[in-house]
Amino acid sequence: MFSNKDRSQFADLETPFYYYDLNLLQETLNSCTEAAKVYDFHVHYAMKANFNTTLLKKIRLAGLGADCVSGNEVKKALEMGFDAGKVVFAGVGKSDKEINESLDQDIFCFNVESIQELEVINELAAKKNKIAKVAIRINPNVDAHTHHNITTGLDENKFGINSWDLPACADTLKQCAQLEFIGIHFHIGSQITNLDVYKNLCIRVNEFSQWFEERGFVVKVLNVGGGLGIDYHHPEQQIPDFTAYFKIFNDFLEKRDNQEVHFELGRALVGQCSSLISKVLYVKNGKTKNFIILDAGMTELMRPALYQAYHQIENITKQDAAASVKYDVVGPICESTDCFGKEVLLQETQRGDLIALRSTGAYGEVMSSHYNLREELRFVFSE
Ligand SMILES: *Cc1c(COP(=O)(O)O)cnc(C)c1O
Numbered sequence: 001m002f003s004n005k006d007r008s009q010f011a012d013l014e015t016p017f018y019y020y021d022l023n024l025l026q027e028t029l030n031s032c033t034e035a036a037k038v039y040d041f042h043v044h045y046a047m048k049a050n051f052n053t054t055l056l057k058k059i060r061l062a063g064l065g066a067d068c069v070s071g072n073e074v075k076k077a078l079e080m081g082f083d084a085g086k087v088v089f090a091g092v093g094k095s096d097k098e099i100n101e102s103l104d105q106d107i108f109c110f111n112v113e114s115i116q117e118l119e120v121i122n123e124l125a126a127k128k129n130k131i132a133k134v135a136i137r138i139n140p141n142v143d144a145h146t147h148h149n150i151t152t153g154l155d156e157n158k159f160g161i162n163s164w165d166l167p168a169c170a171d172t173l174k175q176c177a178q179l180e181f182i183g184i185h186f187h188i189g190s191q192i193t194n195l196d197v198y199k200n201l202c203i204r205v206n207e208f209s210q211w212f213e214e215r216g217f218v219v220k221v222l223n224v225g226g227g228l229g230i231d232y233h234h235p236e237q238q239i240p241d242f243t244a245y246f247k248i249f250n251d252f253l254e255k256r257d258n259q260e261v262h263f264e265l266g267r268a269l270v271g272q273c274s275s276l277i278s279k280v281l282y283v284k285n286g287k288t289k290n291f292i293i294l295d296a297g298m299t300e301l302m303r304p305a306l307y308q309a310y311h312q313i314e315n316i317t318k319q320d321a322a323a324s325v326k327y328d329v330v331g332p333i334c335e336s337t338d339c340f341g342k343e344v345l346l347q348e349t350q351r352g353d354l355i356a357l358r359s360t361g362a363y364g365e366v367m368s369s370h371y372n373l374r375e376e377l378r379f380v381f382s383e
Contacts, residue, residue, distance in 0.1 A: 001236075002316050002356065006382070010316065010354055016278040016296035017378035018365050025055060025273040025361075028239050029062040032269060035242035039250045042262045044088055046226050047073045049266030049362040050274075054381055056080045059269070065108070067226070067264035071098030078105060088223070088264070090137060090185070092158055099124050109133045111185040111223065113160055118172050118179065125178035132178060135185040135223055136161055136169060140204040144189030144197050144227065149307040153188025153201075160186070166208075170215050181217055183260075184208055187225025190267060195248055198224075202252035209254075222261050224249060228268040232310050235358035238272040267362035274361035276301050277316075277380075280353045281332065290327045292349055297331020298338040299374040301360055302367040305337040312358040313340060318347035329355070333372055 002010075010019075036043050044065035047056070051073065057080065060066075065086030066077035071094075077087050089102050090111035099121055102110065112118050112134045125132040139160035144151050152159045161169050173181050188201060201224060209219045228245050231237050245268075255261060278296035285291075303309035313329050323345045331338040340357060349355075368377055 001319055007316055007354070009380075010277055013277075013380065014378060015354070016276060016294070016300055017380050018300075018360065019275050019277050019356075019380045019382070020052070020055065020361070021273045022054070022058065022381055022383050024238055025058055025270065026062075028269055028273065029059065029064075031239050032242045032265065033062055033064070035246050036263070039246055039261070041246055041249070042086075042260055044086065044262065044264045045269060046264045046266030047077060048366065050270045050364070050366055051076060052365060052379070053080070054379075055270060055273075065262075067266075071095070071101050074098070074102050074105065074107060084108070088135075088262075090187070090264075096120065096124060100128075103128055103130050103132060106130075107133075109135050109182055109221070111135050111137045113137045115161065115165060115169050115172050118169070118176060122176035122178045130178065131180050133180045133182050134173075135183045135221055136166075136173075136181070137185040137187070138163070138166070138208055140186055140188065140201065140208070142188050142197065142200050142204055144192050145194050146189045146191045146227075146229070147307055147309075150190040151188070152190075153186065163208075166211065170212070170217070173217070181212075183219050183221025183223060184212065185221075185223040185225065187264065188227060190227045191229040192227040193229040193231075195244060198245070198248045199252050202249060206252075206254045209259075218258075219256075220259060222253060222255065222259055224253075224261065224263060226264040226266050226268070228265055230267055230271040230359060230362075232312065232359050235272060235275075235312050240268045242268070271362040272359050274359075274364060276357040276360045276364065278355050278357065280349055280351055280355060282351060283327075283349055290325060292327045292329045292346075292355070294329065294331055294340070294355055296357070297333035297372075297374075298335065299331075299333055299369050299371050300377065301340070301357060301364050302369070303363055304340050305335065306367070311340060311360060313344050313346065314356045314358065315347045315349055315353050316356050317353040318349065321347040323347050325349070333374075
């Protein structure tokens with residue numbers, strides 16, 4: 001439900017726009033950092049979830065590091081004032097240019113995803129006479145029990161180094177004079193809501209950590225990635241249970257005294273603080289279906305078209321009435337996948353009504369495009 005103040009503010013604005021609730025973002029950040037502090041855990045923000053400058057400022061002020069997946073994200077994090085000593089760089093396809101620029105910035109660590117990448121970083125670091133800090137991203141073959149398209153930690157996925165390649169990886173690390181091994185890294189998927197998954201991850205992390213120790217490596221950093229999900233079906237339940245999440249790692253990781261535990265959270269921090277607000281252009285009553293056609297489409301919010309993601313849809317104009325009609329809610333883009341929801345039960349809806357797509361803070365704005373030569377995105381921030 002939106003407040004009457006929000007509703008009257010929205011009524012005067014051009015649509016569609018992303019609405020950000022900065023108060024909620026702040027509360028979520030506070031909840032996360034307080035829960036992490038209990039165990040002295042380090043949290044990095046996974047920038048790819050949302051790199052809106054207004055949000056990044058708040059996230060940096062909360063003291064988080066930055067988890068980047070491209071050279072430009074590294075650059076942006078540093079421009080935004082994130083401490084280079086808290087910037088990590090992951091990704092299966094880091095280009096030479098991206099590696100070189102990150103070496104120049106002395107970032108905290110490269111999360112390395114293949115043996116060939118280790119060799120390339122070593123070579124590029126040698127040319128600069130630098131030592132590159134690296135963590136090995138291991139594919140632990142742990143099922144994240146999430147949507148197929150956002151699973152990353154199974155043997156079939158492209159991410160990380162597989163367990164059978166670890167002996168060769170250890171040899172390469174020993175041969176590469178410009179590399180400093182600092183630890184191991186994992187990220188098994190996104191929108192994980194079953195916390196047992198993280199228990200299984202901890203067990204694998206313990207095994208791999210021991211494996212490296214037995215071969216004479218000092219494993220200083222255990223980076224367990226991110227992936228904590230949010231409740232898309234209950235957008236009012238806004239702050240994820242960070243306490244329960246961190247407790248699992250405290251209970252199940254066999255952390256040594258000299259070890260640090262690092263996290264990379266994206267969606268859980270920013271997912272619930274935003275809604276995409278849109279206006280109904282047309283209502284079409286078909287023979288078997290009723291359609292609501294919005295002025296927002298997959299160009300503003302691609303998740304439903306990309307991986308059938310669910311976003312709660314609300315008619316804000318009629319929010320006090322009872323829902324009584326089922327509609328397919330679609331956008332204006334010339335693609336049949338440009339559909340936000342099928343058979344959605346809503347109040348009887350008319351042209352001009354405002355519709356909110358909830359929980360759009362993560363992987364929303366960042367995936368927007370200009371397909372169909374769509375207009376620039378608009379934003380509204382509320383404090
Ligand atoms: C995307 C990503 C994350 C964050 O995932 P969320 O599901 O948004 O928490 C963390 N680490 C890496 C390496 C990633 O690619």
